[in-house]
Amino acid sequence: MAHPLPSLRPEYQKAIGVITPSANLVVERVTTAILSDFPEVSGHFSRTPVFGSKDLFPDDYDWDGMLAAARLLAHAKPDIIVWNGSKGANLGFPADDALCARITGECGIPATTSTVALQAALPHFGANRIAVISPYGRAYQERLLGRFQAEGLAIVAEAHADIADNLDFAAMPDEAIAAMTRQVAASRPDAILSWCTNMPAAYVVDGLERELGIPILDSTTLAIWHALSSIGALDGRGRRWGRLFDIRSRAG
Incomplete structure (x- = not known):
């Protein structure tokens, strides 16, 4: 049975x-x-x-x-x-x-x-001045930044890895993601956006937030x-x- x-x-x-x-x-x-x-x-x-x-x-x-x-x-x-x-x-x-x-x-x-x-998270941090990191190429990154600006967000810094293939985004090492994050943190944004759900930034967010004292909002x-x-x-x-x-x- x-x-x-x-x-x-x-x-x-x-x-x-x-x-x-x-x-x-x-x-x-x-x-x-x-x-x-x-x-x-x-x-x-x-x-x-x-x-x-x-x-x-x-x-x-x-x-x-x-x-x-x-x-x-x-x-x-x-x-x-x-x-x-x-x-x-x-x-x-x-x-x-x-x-x-x-x-x-x-x-x-x-x-x-x-x-x-x-959109739901940013008000909780009072974040309007943002920095953006991504694995994207320059053209895609520039369009992305323009969209954020159109929503009233001020872009104070950005960094991108200039990777073309979607699958390759997932291979980015922690060290490369951390380096981009530290680079844009120098501008002291209200928040840093890690923007690509195939970039494995989630694993380094907590440590970098504690190091830098800045909220890091990972898209994934x-x-x-x-x-x-x-x-x-x-x-x-x-x-x-x-x-x-x-x-x-x-x-x-």
Whole structure:
């Protein structure tokens, strides 16, 4: 006689669905690591095509791919669906507001993104003067900085690694990420944005924040922090992932 599957085990009380770019090696690792501090929350993943050195949809989302990934996650009925990708900031902040609305409209599930999470986090730090680090090439970085400025943020410093291929972003060593962070910290911004969800900056955030005395908002961590905030899971745990996790009230 077959035993029924324990589909509602008490230790798994909440679920987060995460959409990640297809060439991304960082999001799932970081999400799983963060959620190890929140054992009642399970993470579930779906992918949308984003790979190589050329974006096939430079001025918009691949809506078919994005919504297909969201629909698959919706089968598991998570409490929230997260687009853990940084592209929305480069398209302009309203793009991710529209993405969340479409996901919720089609799936009936709340949604957030790295860019939406950034908008929720910045006021908690009183941050308007920002520095930005990324693995991107100059043209993409300049467009990104322009988008941040269009939202009223002052860019006081930037550094980028000038890497072309999406998959190669994930191979950046801690030392290179730390060097860029220290470089822009010299301008004493209100916050430093580590902007690319395939750049593994999450692992060095806490140590660098303590060293530099400046909040560091990593796009990968931001999305999961905001998802946890939205489902009411923040309670002081997760502090090893940065000052974000000192914010315990629901954000945004």
